[in-house]
Amino acid sequence: MEFRDVVRRRRMVRNYDPDRPVPVEVVERLLGHAVRAPSAGFSQGWGFLVLDAGADRELFWRATTPEGQGMTGWLAGMRRAPLIVVPHSNRSAYLDRYAEPDKGWTDRDPARWPAPYWDIDAGFAALLMLLTAVDEGLGACFFGIPPQRVQPFRDAFGVPAEFAPIGAVTVGYPAPDRRSPSLERGHRPLESVVHRGRWTTSV
Template sequence: MEFADVVRRRRMVRDYDPDRPVPPEVRERLLEHAIRAPSAGFSQGWAFLVLETPEERDRFWAATTGPGAPDGWLTRMRRAPLLVVPLSHKAAYLERYAEPDKGWTDRDEARWPVPYWDVDTGMASLLMLLTAVDEGLGACFFGVPPERIDGFREAFGVPAAYTPIGCISVGYPGSEDKRSPSLKRGRRGLDEVVHRGSW
C-alpha cells in the first residue's frame, strides 16, 4: 500500500473479529516498526507489553476497567485479539543526557521543555497504528484511566519506572465497527491549523 493511502485510511477501529488472531509475523512487524521511531538522544526509553492470550487480555481488562457489565464500547474492544501497552521510561532519558556527549549531569527533569519519554513512546505507537493499516488490520489507541494504573502495574509486574501511555488494540475489524460520533465535527483544515511565518 502506498504511504499516502496508509495515512488516509488510518482511523481508530473499535470492534474486532474475535475469531481471527493477528498472525505472529504481523505482530512482530508492528513491534519492529515501533522501535524505528525517533527518540531524543537515541535514548529509546520505551517498552512494549504484548498481551495476546485470552487470560492476559482478560487480566488487562479486569485491571483497567470498573466493575459491572461492560458497555457497548468495552464489549467490542474486548474482542481485540492483541493488545500492546506502550510504556515510557523517563529514567532512560535522564541517564542518557547525563552521559559525556550530553553533559546534563544533574539529571534535572526541568531541563526538558516537554516529557520527551512520553512523546517518543507516542511516536512509536503511531508507527504501530500505521503498520496495522498497511497490514490490513484495524487498531485503536486508547488511554488507561489514571486511577487504574496501580492495578495494571500489579497485574503485570510492571516496574514503577515505566509509565503506560495508553494501550493499542489490534485485530481484523469486526462487523459492528462504527465510526466515532466525534467525526461529525469534521477534520480541521490546513487554513485553521497552519501559521506561516507568524501567528
C-alpha cells in the same frame, strides 16, 4: 499500500473479529516498526507489553476497567481484539542518557526538558504501530488507561516502577463498527491550523 493511503485510511477501530488472531509475523512487524520511532538522544526508553493470550487480555480488561463500567458499547467491541500492546515510557532512561559526557546534564533535572520526550517518543512508537496495522489490513485503536486503574494494571502484570504506561493499543481484523460521534466533527481545514511566517488568529 501507498503511504498516503495508509495515512488517509488510519482511524480508531473499536470492534474486532474475535476469531481471527493477528499472525505472529505481523505482530513482529508491528513491534519492529515501533522501535524505529525517533527518540531523543537515541535513548529508546520505551518498553512494550504484548498481550495475545486470552487469559492475559482478560486480566488487562479486569485491571483497567473502572468499577461500575459495564462491558457494553465500545468496550464490548474493544474486548474482542486478539492483541493488546501497551507502550511504556521510561523517564530514567532519558535522564541517564543526557547525563552522559556528550550531553552533560549530570544533574539529571527533568526541568531541563521543554516537554516529556520520554512520553512523546513512546507515542511516536504507538503511532507507527497504528500505521503498520493499516498497512497490514488490520485495525487498531490507541486509548488511555484511567489514572485510578494504572496501579492495578501495574500490579497485575508486574510492571517495573520506572516504566509508565502511556496508553494501550488494541489490534485485530476490523468487524462492523458504528461510526464514532467524534468523527462527525470532521477534519479541521488546513487554513485553520497552519500559520505561515506568523501566528494568525482567525476571527
